[in-house]
Structure formats: C-alpha cells, structure tokens
Amino acid sequence: MKVYIVVGEASGDLHASNVMKAALKIDPKTEFRYWGGDLMAEVQGKPVKHIKDLAFMGFLEVVKNLGTILKNIKACKKDMLEYKPDVLFLVDYPGFNMRMAKFAKQHGITVHYYISPSVWAWKEKRGWKLKATVDELYCILPFEKEFYKRYQMDVHYVGHPLLDAIKNFQEKAVSADDFKTEFNLDNRKIIALLPGSRRQEIKVKLPIMLAAAKKYSDFQLIVAGAPNLPEEFYKQIAGEQEMHWISNRTYDLLNNSYAAMVTSGTATLEAGLFEVPQVVCYKGNALSYQIAKRLVKVDYISLVNLIADKEVVTELIQNDLTVENLQDEMDKIIHESDERNKMLLAYSEMKEILGDGGASKKVASLLLKN
Numbered sequence: 001m002k003v004y005i006v007v008g009e010a011s012g013d014l015h016a017s018n019v020m021k022a023a024l025k026i027d028p029k030t031e032f033r034y035w036g037g038d039l040m041a042e043v044q045g046k047p048v049k050h051i052k053d054l055a056f057m058g059f060l061e062v063v064k065n066l067g068t069i070l071k072n073i074k075a076c077k078k079d080m081l082e083y084k085p086d087v088l089f090l091v092d093y094p095g096f097n098m099r100m101a102k103f104a105k106q107h108g109i110t111v112h113y114y115i116s117p118s119v120w121a122w123k124e125k126r127g128w129k130l131k132a133t134v135d136e137l138y139c140i141l142p143f144e145k146e147f148y149k150r151y152q153m154d155v156h157y158v159g160h161p162l163l164d165a166i167k168n169f170q171e172k173a174v175s176a177d178d179f180k181t182e183f184n185l186d187n188r189k190i191i192a193l194l195p196g197s198r199r200q201e202i203k204v205k206l207p208i209m210l211a212a213a214k215k216y217s218d219f220q221l222i223v224a225g226a227p228n229l230p231e232e233f234y235k236q237i238a239g240e241q242e243m244h245w246i247s248n249r250t251y252d253l254l255n256n257s258y259a260a261m262v263t264s265g266t267a268t269l270e271a272g273l274f275e276v277p278q279v280v281c282y283k284g285n286a287l288s289y290q291i292a293k294r295l296v297k298v299d300y301i302s303l304v305n306l307i308a309d310k311e312v313v314t315e316l317i318q319n320d321l322t323v324e325n326l327q328d329e330m331d332k333i334i335h336e337s338d339e340r341n342k343m344l345l346a347y348s349e350m351k352e353i354l355g356d357g358g359a360s361k362k363v364a365s366l367l368l369k370n
Contacts, residue, residue: 007051194260302315
C-alpha cells in the first residue's frame, strides 16, 4: 500500500512515526511519502517538506506568511497527485490538512484523518466538512466520539497516542544518575521550563519563565530546547542568567523533574502523564488572542483540564501570565503541600479516563484495511 502523510508540527511527527512503525510491523511492504519530520525519517525515507518550514502559530502569523502557506498547499497537491497514493493519511494540522482532505476526496483518494480537529472548541461547521471529505476519522479524546454523532459520523476513538509514546520511552529511559551525569547536573531538584517549540512563542514566554524562576535558587532550572532551534537562541534570551539547556530530550527532562512551567499545548498532557506538577502558561499576539477568545468555546486551554473536565492545573493566560502570578502558583506546588498532592491525585484520575493506550497499533490496523 502507498500512503501519503501530511504532518505540520513536532507532535504530529512523533505520532505519525509511531503509526508508520506499527504499519510496517503489520505489512513491511507499506510505502510512505510524507511531509513531516526527523522521527518519520528514522522510520522510512525523507520528508518532501520538513515541519520546520510549516509551523505558523496565531492569526497574525498565518496572515504574515500566507504567501508561503499557499505555495505549500499548491506544492502538496501537485506532489500528492504525482505520487498516486492509495490513502492520504492526515495528522492534526487542521488549517492545512482540511484543505488536503477536500482536494484528495475530489480526486478519488481515500482520506484518513488522525487526531481530529478541535471542532468541539471552535468552528463547529468544520464538522460537516469533515463528514464530506474524510472517510475515516480517528479521535484521541474520550468525549469526541459522542460529540461527532451530531454530524452523523461514526468515528474511531483510539486513545491518546502520548500514552504509547511515554510507555515506549519509559521502557528504555536512562536512570536519574545517568541523566545527571550526562548533562553535568547536581543533586538539586529540577524545575523544567517548557516554553514551546516555535521561535515567536519562546521569545514571549521564556523571559517570563526565567524571571519567575530566579526565586527558586535552591532548584536546578532546565529549559527544554526545541530540536530545530540552536542553543545560542536560548542563551540570547537568558542573557547572564544561569540556565541549563537540553535539546530534544523533553521526556528525559520530565522524567526527572519535580515541577514545571509549561506552555499550553501537548506538553501540558505530557507533564501530567509524567506526573510533574505544573503551571500552564499562554501569552500570544494581543490581536490573535482577542480573536481566539471570541471564537473558542471551551472552558480550558490545557489538555489536562479538558480531559478531566475540571481545573486540575492553573492556567495563566495572556495578561494573567506575569512573573508575580507565575511565582504565586509555583509556590503552591514547589514543595510538598495539599495543592501538590491534589494535583498528583488528579493526574491519576486523568490516566484512568484515557485508558490503556495502543493508539498507534489501532490506527495502523484500520489504515491498512483500506
């Protein structure tokens, strides 16, 4: 089977690579062509287009880069038709991938969509577009299967792929002592700073995180570096402040951390699954935020809170994300306390809601049945 995959971000690269591995175990002759990242390249082939050239965040950022985005859409359509895949496999990245789904459907290509767009959060009309253009939709949040019934769609709930990714990591994770030795760390507890993976969001949030972290001199501060950004980029932001920087080893970092400051997104769930108490941080372009605020229909922005359907972790959003507020919230979880223990208990409850995992294998099996 020939499968064309479109991924636009680092998380999609991870999840797509795991589906590729699972598919090759089922059928070693499966052939992939893809827009993706380094993890997918480790499985088979090279990306037609790398994710580092695809990720744009926020309304204004999209507008500023509209020319590039339109060129990418045109190039992807052309390459897909030339490849003539049996299946188009889309992973998240809805602004781009929903256009690919429509195009593929018009040209008789079967469409499978993994990690469904957050229709339940905003732009609910997209549900009807998904029904019209997607043959198989794979959902990773437990409430989504019931939600899509309003569009007469029988979708697949496969569980969250992070469960598998973290389980696979933990089976071969280095010991705490080896981790400290490798990165020349001392015996102080670690506060992890996860400022995101895109330049523009890191420039906004990392200075706030670093300023707040100055209060905690009895801890080690370690910044999770994005694989596509050099250390010098982070050093320029940190200035003379002491900072450890570890690139592309976020799971190792979370596996050894005591607490964390985390940018909203997939990382909030990763921290929760690693049972690291956290404060969630979000601050974007003012205009983009105001537009999103009027469109988004959910009570929370972090996956931990959305899955639990209650406030498990504090979310400091936009103007609430200040050094003082971040310190106040970190103070509640940085030492043994009722707040910290309550958060850890809620993490356990969240894991029960998500179930046992196995998403990659389930998706691969359904994909190859096409």
